[in-house]
Amino acid sequence: MTDDIFATGDIFANRELVRVGHVPELDRVVGRDNEINEVGRALGPATQGGPPETTIIYGKTGTGKSLVARCVTREAHRRATENDRSLQYAYVDCSDYQTEAKASREMARELVKRLTTDRTIPRVGIGAADYRDITWELLDLHDVDAFVVILDEIDKLADDELLRSLSRARESGKADAFVGVICISNKIEYRERLNERVDSSLQDNELVFDPYDADQLSNILNNRRDAFKQGVLDDAVVTKTAALAAREHGDARKAVDTFYEAGQLAERAGADRVTVNFVDDAVRQAEINRFERLVSGQPPHVKLILRALAALTEQRDASRFRTADIYDVYVNFAESEGADPLSYDRVSRLLKEQSFLGITDTTHTGGGPSKGSYLEHRLMRDTDIILDAMRSD
Ligand SMILES: Nc1ncnc2c1ncn2[C@@H]1O[C@H](COP(=O)(O)OP(=O)(O)OP(=O)(O)O)[C@@H](O)[C@H]1O
Ligand SMILES: [Mg+2]
Structure with a gap:
């Protein structure tokens, strides 16, 4: 019997459901009923030809922010269609489109995708404001009643102009459609900045998604x-x-x-x-x-330093080691690899950097300035994980 090189095994029936990036239907979104209702309430009027409310969503990574925003908006579009209204939307991931022009262009492109039009959006040669004008024009041309823009990862957006012009689109007479925005960020410290920049009425529609x-x-x-x-x-x-x-x-x-x-x-x-x-x-x-x-992003000497710390952790009955002890082992490792060891100060600095990265944990120990305090370093994970990681490197 020949092995089937394309064999997929007997475990999965529908792999797609557990792949990252899969956006499930609203009925597969669980444990977010309140949040879904809040976003639904903000978009509610737009399903009947009225103005959507702008909403800001904060929360840590993986708490369902993007998912809820997309699912509810898609559902609002369907509901509006049932009501003979036209609600269109654009999803813009600002981490992929970080400038005002790129984000504005993506918004226009997303809109075009949802409309039956053969209009193409120029890639270069026009500015952010032109992309927005194209958007307003398309909304008018296709008699769109409401337009919802999801600005995901909005903290990555370098500029506020897009958000500002979306908030003013109708009152400034640029668009006939009602325009609403869903702003999403996993940086809670972004809140202050956003609050300063947008209309204070937005703060009423602020949602926080808990882990x-x-x-x-x-x-x-x-x-x-x-x-x-x-x-x-x-x-x-x-x-x-x-x-x-x-x-x-x-x-x-x-x-x-x-x-x-x-x-x-x-x-x-x-x-x-x-x-x-x-x-x-x-x-x-x-x-x-x-x-x-x-x-793997670290220079070779950092890897030697980490290997020295791992070796100490394995050999001795302790988990914290002084810079000097790590340095001695590191020098041995470097020499046995035929590399010139870095200076003590340099290694000391590199060790501190590792604790910023979360690879190690660094503590101050010792008896005050006169006796000289010193640093101790500990690996944040089991040595075999660190060594595995370096082996496969
Ligand atoms: N309530 C939920 N029900 C079902 N699946 C969920 C739920 N919340 C999150 N997921 C799953 O987790 C994935 C990540 O969720 P989502 O993309 O919404 O996170 P996020 O809050 O936007 O995170 P980030 O800040 O990193 O962008 C989703 O694609 C989905 O597969
Ligand atoms: Mg997200």
């Missing part, structure tokens, strides 16, 4: 069980994945990712069931991946 708890994460995962084949998933898998995710971050994206990764690992191992062991492996693998990304 998910274990129950909500369980619901989110259970809602996608059908990604897996019937009977393949051990009962404890969902509970365990949700509990770990709730404890660490409350991030649904990461939880769904772990869920998928556990399935992948089971598939690769040729297992016929996904057990909690695969969840442990998946979490560990994610940790290694994160460190790999962190560590």
Whole structure:
């Protein structure tokens, strides 16, 4: 029998459901009823030809901000259509379009995608204001009653002009349609800045999405069980994945990712069931991946320094080590690789940088200025994770 090189295994029934980037239908969004209702309330009037209210959404990463904004807007578009009204929308991820011109162009392009028009949006040669004029023109031409713009990751946008012109579009007579904006940011410190810049009435429509708890994460995962084949998933898998995710971050994206990764690992191992062991492996693998990304961006000497710290941690019955001890081991490692060791001061500075990156944790110890205090460094993760990350590098 020849192996099927395209074989996909017996684990997944519908892999798409647990892939990152998948935007599920509103009925697969769970544990966000209040938030959905709030956004729905803001868009409600627009489904009947009235003005949508502008809304600002804050919250940590993976708390469903983009998802809720997109799903509810899509639903509002459908409802408006049922009501014989035209509600159109544009989703702009400002981390991909960081200048006023790029974001304005993307808004126009998104609108064109939703209208039946053969109008094309020029790529270059015109400015931000021209892209917006094209947008207003299209809204008029197609008798759009309301236009909702989602400015996701708005803190990445270099300029406020787009937001300002959207808020004034109708009153300035540029557009006949009612224009509403949903601003999204995972930087809570952005709040102050945004509040200064936009109309104070916006502050009434401010929503904060909290991290998910274990129950909500369980619901989110259970809602996608059908990604897996019937009977393949051990009962404890969902509970365990949700509990770990709730404890660490409350991030649904990461939880769904772990869920998928556990399935992948089971598939690769040729297992016929996904057990909690695969969840442990998946979490560990994610940790290694994160460190790999962190560590692989570091210059070779930093890797030697980290390896020195890992070696000390393995050899001695301690987890914290003084800069001087790490330096001695580092010098040995460097020399055995035929590299010229960096100076003590340089290594000391590089070690401090590692703690900013979250790879190590640095503490001040010692007896006051006269005796000279010193720094101690500790690896934030198990040494085998660090060593794995460097091996695969
Ligand atoms: N309530 C939910 N129900 C179902 N799936 C969810 C829910 N919330 C989040 N998810 C899943 O997690 C993923 C991440 O959510 P989302 O993109 O909305 O996060 P976010 O708050 O915008 O994070 P970021 O600040 O990083 O952009 C979604 O694509 C979806 O798969
Ligand atoms: Mg988002």
